[in-house]
Structure formats: structure tokens, C-alpha cells
Amino acid sequence: MNIAVNPDDHAVHPTIYLKDYQPPVFGVSTIDLDIRIHETETLVVSTLEMQRLHAGELVLLGRDLELLNVQLNGSDLAPSSYSLDKETLTILNAPDQCTVKTEVRIHPENNTQLEGLYKSGGMYCTQNEPEGFRKITFFPDRPDVLAVYTTRLEADNQYPTLLANGNLIEAGQVGGDRHYTIWQDPTKKPSYLFACVAGDLAVLKDSFTTMEGKPVALEIYTEEKDIEKCHVAMQALKDSMLWDEEHYGRAYDLDNYMIVAVSQFNMGAMENKGLNIFNTSCVLSSPETSTDASNFYVKSTIAHEYFHNWTGNRITCRDWFQLCLKEGFTVFRDQSFSDTLQSPAVQRIDDVSSLKSAQFAEDAGPLSHPPRPDHFVEINNFYTATVYDKGAEIVRMMATLLGEENFRLGTDEYFRRHDGEAVTVEDLIGSLSDGSGTDLWNFLPWYSQPGTPVVTGQGIYDAETRRYTLTLSQSIPKKPNYPAPQPLPIPVKIALFNQQTGQPLLLDAQGETETVLMLNQSKQVFVFEHISSQPIVSLLRDFSAPVLLNFDYQDQELAFLMQYETNGFNQWQAAQQLLERILLQGHDASAYLEALLVTLPKVASVDPLLASRLLDIPTETFIASRIDSNYDPVAVRSTRETLMNAIAAELKDFWSASYAALPIVPYADTSEAMGQRALRNAVLAFASRAGVADALTHASQQYDAAVCMTERLGALRQLVNYDAVDHDAKLADFYQRFENEALAIDLWFGLQASKPNATIGEITRLSQHPQFDLNTPNRVRSITGNFATNPVAVWTTEGAQFYVNLAKTLDAKNPILGSRILQVLSRWYTLKEPLRTQVKAVIDGLQGQVTSSSVVETLANLQKA
Numbered sequence: 001m002n003i004a005v006n007p008d009d010h011a012v013h014p015t016i017y018l019k020d021y022q023p024p025v026f027g028v029s030t031i032d033l034d035i036r037i038h039e040t041e042t043l044v045v046s047t048l049e050m051q052r053l054h055a056g057e058l059v060l061l062g063r064d065l066e067l068l069n070v071q072l073n074g075s076d077l078a079p080s081s082y083s084l085d086k087e088t089l090t091i092l093n094a095p096d097q098c099t100v101k102t103e104v105r106i107h108p109e110n111n112t113q114l115e116g117l118y119k120s121g122g123m124y125c126t127q128n129e130p131e132g133f134r135k136i137t138f139f140p141d142r143p144d145v146l147a148v149y150t151t152r153l154e155a156d157n158q159y160p161t162l163l164a165n166g167n168l169i170e171a172g173q174v175g176g177d178r179h180y181t182i183w184q185d186p187t188k189k190p191s192y193l194f195a196c197v198a199g200d201l202a203v204l205k206d207s208f209t210t211m212e213g214k215p216v217a218l219e220i221y222t223e224e225k226d227i228e229k230c231h232v233a234m235q236a237l238k239d240s241m242l243w244d245e246e247h248y249g250r251a252y253d254l255d256n257y258m259i260v261a262v263s264q265f266n267m268g269a270m271e272n273k274g275l276n277i278f279n280t281s282c283v284l285s286s287p288e289t290s291t292d293a294s295n296f297y298v299k300s301t302i303a304h305e306y307f308h309n310w311t312g313n314r315i316t317c318r319d320w321f322q323l324c325l326k327e328g329f330t331v332f333r334d335q336s337f338s339d340t341l342q343s344p345a346v347q348r349i350d351d352v353s354s355l356k357s358a359q360f361a362e363d364a365g366p367l368s369h370p371p372r373p374d375h376f377v378e379i380n381n382f383y384t385a386t387v388y389d390k391g392a393e394i395v396r397m398m399a400t401l402l403g404e405e406n407f408r409l410g411t412d413e414y415f416r417r418h419d420g421e422a423v424t425v426e427d428l429i430g431s432l433s434d435g436s437g438t439d440l441w442n443f444l445p446w447y448s449q450p451g452t453p454v455v456t457g458q459g460i461y462d463a464e465t466r467r468y469t470l471t472l473s474q475s476i477p478k479k480p481n482y483p484a485p486q487p488l489p490i491p492v493k494i495a496l497f498n499q500q501t502g503q504p505l506l507l508d509a510q511g512e513t514e515t516v517l518m519l520n521q522s523k524q525v526f527v528f529e530h531i532s533s534q535p536i537v538s539l540l541r542d543f544s545a546p547v548l549l550n551f552d553y554q555d556q557e558l559a560f561l562m563q564y565e566t567n568g569f570n571q572w573q574a575a576q577q578l579l580e581r582i583l584l585q586g587h588d589a590s591a592y593l594e595a596l597l598v599t600l601p602k603v604a605s606v607d608p609l610l611a612s613r614l615l616d617i618p619t620e621t622f623i624a625s626r627i628d629s630n631y632d633p634v635a636v637r638s639t640r641e642t643l644m645n646a647i648a649a650e651l652k653d654f655w656s657a658s659y660a661a662l663p664i665v666p667y668a669d670t671s672e673a674m675g676q677r678a679l680r681n682a683v684l685a686f687a688s689r690a691g692v693a694d695a696l697t698h699a700s701q702q703y704d705a706a707v708c709m710t711e712r713l714g715a716l717r718q719l720v721n722y723d724a725v726d727h728d729a730k731l732a733d734f735y736q737r738f739e740n741e742a743l744a745i746d747l748w749f750g751l752q753a754s755k756p757n758a759t760i761g762e763i764t765r766l767s768q769h770p771q772f773d774l775n776t777p778n779r780v781r782s783i784t785g786n787f788a789t790n791p792v793a794v795w796t797t798e799g800a801q802f803y804v805n806l807a808k809t810l811d812a813k814n815p816i817l818g819s820r821i822l823q824v825l826s827r828w829y830t831l832k833e834p835l836r837t838q839v840k841a842v843i844d845g846l847q848g849q850v851t852s853s854s855v856v857e858t859l860a861n862l863q864k865a
Ligand code: ARG
Pocket: 127, 129, 130, 266, 267, 269, 270, 271, 304, 305, 327, 380, 383, 816
């Protein structure tokens, strides 16, 4: 075994390899859990019916458990019959069939790591993916051991709500002040999908009848004061259930579906069988307290977790290296569902812009890994943009290639073959290939190669032969410790445009104007005949592959596409390509500005949501992800500010006219209304920048007149960013108004942390505010995530020290969160000197100061960059 050693550190954490996978020695047919919760301890008795599957020892995994008793087939085991160490309990000489019963004591009341059973606010809840179940009881805690669960929960009467997976089969009192429930989950599941909850919660109820005619009781649990904020989630749940029936033929299988909102949660949400547990930020929504973005995120997260019931729960992962099998596929499914919530073009824009800013950046640095990693130290470090979002892009490429009908034949085959199993990426590709009749095996290397491929090329038109020749080549960055990269299959969706008419050309006799070229070699030539004049090629339409495009366009040609592309996504993409040239290669902005001046008003009048996205300017962090050395954050800021100022000035008249044309109207939760609010805020931001007379007065009025959070926050942002006279008063007003709304207070912290010229002093003061709370990840991220958008302040000794200090504090308290926070510094090595050396010294200061596998692994990766 290889050991990842943090050189000066005493903590050693083994590296685990995919190639070392061994099937489980024992299976578990049933598990009976008895969980008795008390204020100062929780006692867990578990009874496992085990059957030998392979030769070897019977090993159960456990962490931070106090073992009180262990029995084999009904008799207490003497200490000589088992061995116990920090992570395992081994039953010596276990028979092939046996009943193993353990009793342990745990302390959820002190569990700040938010893994296993823990207390969030006043309630108990669980988070067991990936390896939390071993913090509740001894068990073969791995996704390929599937068992039937029966759970008895007992707690004081002050926790009237006692929930676990499956059906409630019994409930009653235990003496005067305690009570219990017993739940039985009829489906076999891996331990990471076990959940239970004890609390004093209100419930919103509804129901859904499946296409098979089965009635399902739907329940969302939250604190009483928030119950009215659960309607959006409930509707999204019903919409998702119907969508999965219509698009994948998948119906729900249990009699009930419960969702519980908790305020302290490391991630967004968790798909526990029939009992999802959600971060409040992903389930609660109301116009007054949530932005449109968070309202949208609630719907797509509800869909995501619901879709896991088939892609994740009924068909699960063989091992954690296969995480992208369930996450990539499920993200692709939730993205497709979201196409029904806003225009598909804008949905694609939003997904691609987050792919480019998060995943491309991750893949460009020391944390780069393939969608299916081949080794890890801490699996919690691999819930990444690469596993989720690049994983989704791979499924999307295969779906694009197959077309809707054949993709459905492929997925039908996957569900038919593997329902009830724990499988691998190969099983998905095999099913999609066999079901559709199209061999997709050449996509497998996408799962094992890290790095973002770059597609380069040029087009040559020959007027004499009326022939257009497109040459495309691909290159994939070679990463240390990976074999030389092989060419990948890259679907390149294209159209050709007539420069004179602005119309797309017909590419075949059927009248198609779009085609998908398969680039699967290092270099390929594609020839188009009967082309009557020099065309302009539109490449990578709909972002048909997760690659960087480096085509030798003239800026004028991209400006042409900005105006004439027939699909909103491609229009946006042309603008982004042009912007990247301006920001990264120093191109003149005039072609872009001219195109924007004619295009924006046109789009604004028909599709305000799309217009708001056309005003997206690549962020400083995205620009930084494309600069590999000598990165100067101040210079990047200044280039970007110059461009933003030029846009603001060029369209000065448009801002005034357009703001006046977008009055505040009663709230509606529709794509159109969202578009108007998004455009109004974008216009207000540019108007404020342009110094349009009264812009900040309008902002102030918009703040007061706001009918929803999107309007109030959008206005407040300009008042704060431009130091309007009333900005302190408005910030204070906001705080008072929403004092008891934790998610709105997160926005209040976030807005101040994301102020472009915030100093580290201001950020530090914010983190000393009495409402800042290291035990609530949402609150921590409201500062760390937003401040990270300000590289000028982050990349200083003090800025880096801020993140390093937090990572150090969180190393013991909440290592999953600590590790994420440290990742903000992953591209330190690209900085120009002397910044590079200064920041490196700050990072090195963590050496020997941290012990958790999560933070140690991330630190080691950062240091070897
Ligand atoms: N499976 C969850 C999802 O829907 C994420 C859980 C991740 N939890 C963690 N501790 N890393 O995406």
C-alpha cells in the first residue's frame, strides 16, 4: 500500500486505489437498528444477518464508536474472539452464516463534523454518504453491500417527529416522557442511503399518483415558522415525479416520500431512500426571502435528489470511484428537467458558465482528476465539479450522439439490466451501447483522463471548387502521474452561415442546417461541397463537448455570430469567445461593442432573460484559470474594469431607456418575470457604473419598492458597491427586516463579502459579527465563497492567511468544509512574484498543523503544484 504522507506530519492516511477493488467477504441480508437518543449520549444496537460471499475475515467498519457489547449468534463474544482497532471490528473465525449484534455509544450532541448522526439546531439528523454510517454503528459500510433495514428510534417526547426510511409500522410511548417509532424499508439499500431524524417539526403534506396507479404520500418537514416556504419544493417534487415517468419511464416505488430541511449541512441535499435530507437553502423558498437564483436552485435540487431514486438508489455504485456514475447521470437528468423551468438556451448558458468557471478551473490546477478517479485519500474530497458536471457532460455527449429515441432505448436497457445492483461506469456504457445498438465504448477514456481538451482549427474556402474545408485537431494536456493522453471522441455540432444574408446554409438535401462532426483523432479534415460563398462557421453549438475552443476566427466573424446565430446559447457563446480574446489576448473591444450595441436591444425586447445573460462578462476567477504563470490579479482587474466601463459608456442610452421600460410589477414565478428582474438588475448595475444620472436614486427606490428578494438585493448591491450615501442605512434596514431569516442573513453577509473593493479588514470584521457561526456551513460559505470572487484581496498575504486560518480551525471541527475552503488557494503557483512566494509561505504554514484526511490530502495536493 502506498501511503500519502504529509512529510512533517504525524497523521498518515492511506491512498486507496480503484485497481485494488475486492468484492465484499460477507453480505448482509437484514439489519435491525435500535437507536435510543438521549441528551448526553445515543445508544445504538444493531443486529446483522450475515452470509459469507468470499473467503476472508468478517470485518465491520466503525469510527468514533464506543463498543459496549458484541454478540455472535446470540452469545456474548469474549475479547479473544474479536479484534478491535481505530477503524475496524473483526470477528475471528466467523461461520458462513451468522448473526452479529453490537451495542455502541455515540455522541451526536458533540458531532460538529456533520457526518453520521448529528444535531443541527434543535434536531437530530444524519448524513451518511459516503462513509458516515460507520459513525453510527459497526457495519460493512461500502456501497456494494445492500441490506433490508428495520429501524426503531426512541427519544424524549420533546422530539415528537421520529423518522427513518420506509414505512412506519409501529409507534408508542416508553414510560411517561419517551416515545418510539419503528420503520421498515422494504427495498435493499447500501448503508450510505440510511437516514433518520428526531425533532419537533411541522409538515406540509400532498400526494402523487404514479403512472402505475400507486398513491404516494409526500411530506416536507421543517421548523414551524418556515412551513409556508415549502410550497415551491412540493410543486417541484410533483413535477419531477411526472417528468421522470414521461422522459425515462421511471415511476416511484415506495408509499411515501419525505423531505426534511436542516440548517447545518455540508452539501446541498442527500437522496436517502424515501427520506431526503436537505440543506434549508435547497428547500425553503419565498419571494420575500429568496432570490430567483435560489428559488430555481430549490427546484433543480429537489429534482436532482428525486431522480437519484433510480440513478443512485435502485441502481447504485459498486465503489466510490464510480461516484460520477450516479452523480453525472443525475446532474444530466436534473439539467434536462430544468429545461422545462426556463428557456433551454438560458439553461444551457447557466450550466456551461458554471462548468467553465468551476470545472475547467479545477481541471487546470493541482486538484485536477478524471471524472472517475483511480485513487484517493479521502473520498469526501471528490464531490467535485469534475465528478458532477464533467460527469454530466459525458452522458450528454453520448445522448447527443444517440438522439432522443436511441438514448431512451439505452437507458431502458440500463434500468432493465441493473435494477437492484451496485454497478460501474462500464455497466452504463455497456447498457447504452447494447440498448441503442450504437457502440459507445470509445467514450470510456473520457472517464479516466483528466484535463480539458483543446480543439483548434481553421476553415478554408475555395471559391473555384465551391468547397469549404474545415480542419480540426484536439490536444489534451498531459498531467503528472497519468499516461500520455489518447484522442477522445469529441462531438462538434456546427452550422455554416451565409455572410451576406445572415442565414444558416442548408447542409443536405433534407434541409438540415446543423450537423454533428465526430472528431475522434488528433487531427481531421471535414469537407463541405457546393458552398456558394465564403461561410462563417458556428462551432460547438450547444456546447456539444466540454472542451476549450481555439479556432482562428476573425473577431468580426464572432461579432457576426453574436448577431445572427439562431440559437440563444450559440449567440452567448460567440460573445464569450470574443470577450475571452479581449480579456486574455488583449484584442480590441470594438467588434464586440458594436455587435452588443445592435444585438442587446433586440434581444432585450423579445427575451429579457437571455439579454441578461448576454451581459455576462467572464469573472476574474475564470480569467485567472486561463493564466498559467505570472498572473497579476491587479492587472486582470484593471483590464476587466476597462472593458466593463467601455460597455457601460457605449450603451449609456440603452440603460436609461431600458430601466424605465422595466417597472416593478407584482411577483410571478415564471421564466418571463425572472427575465425582467434579471435584466433590470443587470441594467441597473451598468447604469450605476456608467454614472447615469439618478442610477443610485433608482437603486434606492427599487430597494424600497421591491416586491421580492431579487429586486431588493439587486438594488442593495449597487448601493453598497458604489458607496451610495444611504448604503449603510439600507444594509441596516435589510438586517433588521430579515433578522430571523437565516438564509436572508446569509445573503446579507454574502453581499458584503463579494463587494469588489472589500478589504481584508472588512472581511475579518464580517467574520467577527455575532451572527457569524462556524457550525453553520451556509454562514461560513456566505463569506468564504463570496470573498473568493475578489482575487485582488484574496491573493495577498493577509487574504491567503484568512483562508488558511479557517482551514486550520475547521480541520478538527468540520474537515469536509475546511478542505473546501483551502481549495480556494489551489492556483497560488500561477501568481507573479513576489506574491507567489509570499502566498506559498502562508500555505506552508499549515504544514504539521492539520490532521484530518480531507485537509491533509488537499494541502498535499496544493503543495505539490
Ligand atoms: N449525493 C448527494 C447529492 O445529491 C451529495 C452528498 C455528498 N455528501 C458529502 N458528504 N460529500 O449530490
